[in-house]
Amino acid sequence: MSDTILEVKDLKQHFPLRKGLFGKVYNYIKAVDGLSFSLTRNEVLGLVGESGCGKTTVGRSIVRLYDPTGGEVWYDDGEGNRCDLASLSKEGMKPYRRDIRMIFQDPFSSLNPRFTVKDVIAEPLVIHKVAKGAALEERVSDLMTEVGLDPNYMNRYPHEFSGGQRQRVGIARTLALRPKLIVADEPVSALDVSVQAQVLNLLSRLKDELGLSLIFIAHDISVVEHISDRVAVMYLGRLVEIAPSEELLRDPKHPYTEALISSIPPADPDIKMARIRLEGDVPSPTDQPSGCAFHSRCRYAKDICKAEAPAPREIGPEHRVRCHFAGELSLRGISD
Amino acid sequence: MRKKQRTNEILYDNGAGERESYWSLVWRKYRRSGIAMLGSVIVTVLILLALFPEFFSTEDPVKLNMRHTYYPPQLIRLVDLDGKLRFPLVAYGVKQTLDPRTMIPKWGVDKGQPFKVRLFVHGYRYKILGLVPCDLHLFGANGDGYVYILGADKFGRDLWGRICMGSRITLSMAIFGTIISILLGSTLGIMSGYYGGWADNLLQRFIEFVQSFPQLPLWMALAAVIPREWDQLSVFVMMSLIFALMSWTLLAREVRGKVLAMRETEFVLAAKEMGASDARIIFKHLFPNNLSQIIVELTLTVPSIVLAESFLSFLGIGIQEPLVSWGTLMRDSQTIQTLGFHLWITSPVIFILLAVLGFNFVGDGLRDAADPYSRH
Numbered sequence: 113m114s115d116t117i118l119e120v121k122d123l124k125q126h127f128p129l130r131k132g133l134f135g136k137v138y139n140y141i142k143a144v145d146g147l148s149f150s151l152t153r154n155e156v157l158g159l160v161g162e163s164g165c166g167k168t169t170v171g172r173s174i175v176r177l178y179d180p181t182g183g184e185v186w187y188d189d190g191e192g193n194r195c196d197l198a199s200l201s202k203e204g205m206k207p208y209r210r211d212i213r214m215i216f217q218d219p220f221s222s223l224n225p226r227f228t229v230k231d232v233i234a235e236p237l238v239i240h241k242v243a244k245g246a247a248l249e250e251r252v253s254d255l256m257t258e259v260g261l262d263p264n265y266m267n268r269y270p271h272e273f274s275g276g277q278r279q280r281v282g283i284a285r286t287l288a289l290r291p292k293l294i295v296a297d298e299p300v301s302a303l304d305v306s307v308q309a310q311v312l313n314l315l316s317r318l319k320d321e322l323g324l325s326l327i328f329i330a331h332d333i334s335v336v337e338h339i340s341d342r343v344a345v346m347y348l349g350r351l352v353e354i355a356p357s358e359e360l361l362r363d364p365k366h367p368y369t370e371a372l373i374s375s376i377p378p379a380d381p382d383i384k385m386a387r388i389r390l391e392g393d394v395p396s397p398t399d400q401p402s403g404c405a406f407h408s409r410c411r412y413a414k415d416i417c418k419a420e421a422p423a424p425r426e427i428g429p430e431h432r433v434r435c436h437f438a439g440e441l442s443l444r445g446i447s448d
Numbered sequence: 449m450r451k452k453q454r455t456n457e458i459l460y461d462n463g464a465g466e467r468e469s470y471w472s473l474v475w476r477k478y479r480r481s482g483i484a485m486l487g488s489v490i491v492t493v494l495i496l497l498a499l500f501p502e503f504f505s506t507e508d509p510v511k512l513n514m515r516h517t518y519y520p521p522q523l524i525r526l527v528d529l530d531g532k533l534r535f536p537l538v539a540y541g542v543k544q545t546l547d548p549r550t551m552i553p554k555w556g557v558d559k560g561q562p563f564k565v566r567l568f569v570h571g572y573r574y575k576i577l578g579l580v581p582c583d584l585h586l587f588g589a590n591g592d593g594y595v596y597i598l599g600a601d602k603f604g605r606d607l608w609g610r611i612c613m614g615s616r617i618t619l620s621m622a623i624f625g626t627i628i629s630i631l632l633g634s635t636l637g638i639m640s641g642y643y644g645g646w647a648d649n650l651l652q653r654f655i656e657f658v659q660s661f662p663q664l665p666l667w668m669a670l671a672a673v674i675p676r677e678w679d680q681l682s683v684f685v686m687m688s689l690i691f692a693l694m695s696w697t698l699l700a701r702e703v704r705g706k707v708l709a710m711r712e713t714e715f716v717l718a719a720k721e722m723g724a725s726d727a728r729i730i731f732k733h734l735f736p737n738n739l740s741q742i743i744v745e746l747t748l749t750v751p752s753i754v755l756a757e758s759f760l761s762f763l764g765i766g767i768q769e770p771l772v773s774w775g776t777l778m779r780d781s782q783t784i785q786t787l788g789f790h791l792w793i794t795s796p797v798i799f800i801l802l803a804v805l806g807f808n809f810v811g812d813g814l815r816d817a818a819d820p821y822s823r824h
Contacts, residue, residue: 221714
């Protein structure tokens with residue numbers, strides 16, 4: 113049994129921009145542009161970055177909601193099958209959809225309002241013809257208990273539930289087929305802070321009990337740090353830094369990671385923070401800056417950053433950074 | 449032990465039970481609108497008329513009776529001409545006189561012919577829905593009496609009976625045409641929005657093409673090319689198809705727009721991610737979520753077809769005799785003479801108005817009620 117469940121190599125997802133009557137392609141949005149990482153079995157990888165950096169696209173490309181433009185996504189089911197998901201046809205992908213599931217961001221739009229909670233949770237079981245009739249009902253009931261919902265509510269409609277409960281419904285639906293790998297696309301960012309903690313605890317409990325591997329996408333590094341073993345930081349469709357969470361937070365090696373960490377509010381309101389403000393927005397993914405993509409907002413940028421794109425560098429065990437000055441700058445992590 | 453820990457996580461636990469279904473929620477909201485309820489009553493009555501026209505009519509609507517030509521509407525009286533209360537109610541016969549100078553016929557009340565009007569009388573024989581023989585009528589005069597509550601036409605046929613008969617043709621054509629139009633519009637609209645790309649482009653250009661035709665001349669041209677020797681059923685189906693083919697585009701556009709937006713919502717993505725087939729996504733997810741739109745459009749297409757049918761039949765290029773529709777009945781009122789001397793011949797207009805208003809009221813009510821989940 114191999115230890116790596118997922119290996120993403122040079123994943124690219126470009127969306128064509130069309131215009132005119134015949135839809136002539138005049139440019140591409142390079143939402144994901146050459147992304148590589150791997151995921152160990154039973155590991156949680158946090159994927160962070162600000163809005164528009166391509167995190168969600170990465171998740172959707174892995175579960176093949178989008179057909180990747182380039183690159184490979186190797187999945188190992190732990191029973192000797194290894195397969196490049198990116199090259200599969202729609203039909204060929206179907207058996208793997210049982211193993212690899214997704215949790216969606218918005219618990220309000222991710223549940224069909226015309227379905228009862230039972231229909232929602234049962235849908236994957238029905239599609240993959242796993243159970244029907246009384247057995248189906250029993251499975252749904254078990255799943256609801258598993259995520260902390262009262263099975264008596266199974267005939268209710270999603271609009272009768274709170275955001276946190278709806279997200280639990282979404283999680284139950286995701287677990288229905290006993291997946292091995294879950295891509296959680298900002299599962300808590302639409303929830304209240306108090307409910308966020310509950311859902312995070314639920315996810316980490318389920319991960320231990322069911323032996324899941326998890327890619328946890330979030331825009332908030334403080335959400336990710338609790339649940340992740342490793343954290344990958346994305347900027348403009350590329351990974352800029354990936355490291356074990358503890359190490360990344362304490363000792364970031366990329367200026368962008370430093371800026372993200374400095375935005376975590378400290379628990380004590382009396383502590384004065386020296387927050388690093390990034391000027392401007394993320395540059396447009398249609399028209400990326402030359403050299404290092406981050407140079408336009410980086411406070412340490414030098415001439416070389418404008419001219420040359422840095423290659424990813426290994427600077428420690430499992431610690432990769434894409435910066436010309438990795439290791440040379442002294443950057444601040446979380447102050448404790 | 450673990451079980452116990454889990455139940456602690458359950459957030460609310462106060463006697464859950466069966467919940468109201470979607471349709472009962474819609475009904476609850478719909479009931480609150482007075483105008484929608486009025487519309488439902490009108491529509492129900494008209495549909496009953498269309499289903500059982502013979503039961504509601506008093507005189508045989510196809511029997512010619514030249515002595516009763518242009519008889520005016522008879523009042524059904526509770527108080528008779530002598531000022532006495534009458535039960536059963538009474539309707540007086542019609543006395544015809546000629547104006548000695550102009551020789552124009554005049555009609556008056558014949559006190560010598562009081563007909564007793566009762567409920568559930570036995571009258572002319574007919575078959576319920578063309579199947580079950582019967583001679584029972586809701587009301588009517590006994591024996592040799594006659595009651596024309598809306599008067600008689602130029603052949604002495606009961607106008608009320610003919611309107612009841614006409615409602616069958618007019619409404620069934622409207623509903624049949626609407627169903628075709630809705631099936632076409634919703635299917636093509638959903639497909640167009642869901643698949644997108646060149647298919648969408650092609651269909652939208654085709655819709656623009658259909659919509660850019662001037663509607664009236666096209667209707668008239670299409671109706672005019674129906675061969676005269678066709679049997680009644682073929683003409684009926686053909687007319688319905690013509691109306692359907694002209695009216696599906698609007699719904700197709702609306703549904704396409706909604707599906708286009710819905711295609712990117714997470715519940716559709718989630719279904720794709722589970723490996724659902726296109727058919728499942730279309731019929732289980734997209735169609736039910738567009739149902740409110742489709743039903744509203746349905747109730748608004750019916751009156752538009754009623755109007756179109758009446759218009760074409762009024763001009764004489766729609767339904768032909770011996771079929772009777774509200775439009776063909778209106779043909780008789782094309783003359784100045786009618787407007788001057790027997791205005792009651794125009795009474796089918798009232799039913800056209802009622803049908804249009806009734807279905808529109810129902811549509812308005814449904815539009816508001818169809819989305820009981822629209823809380824957030």
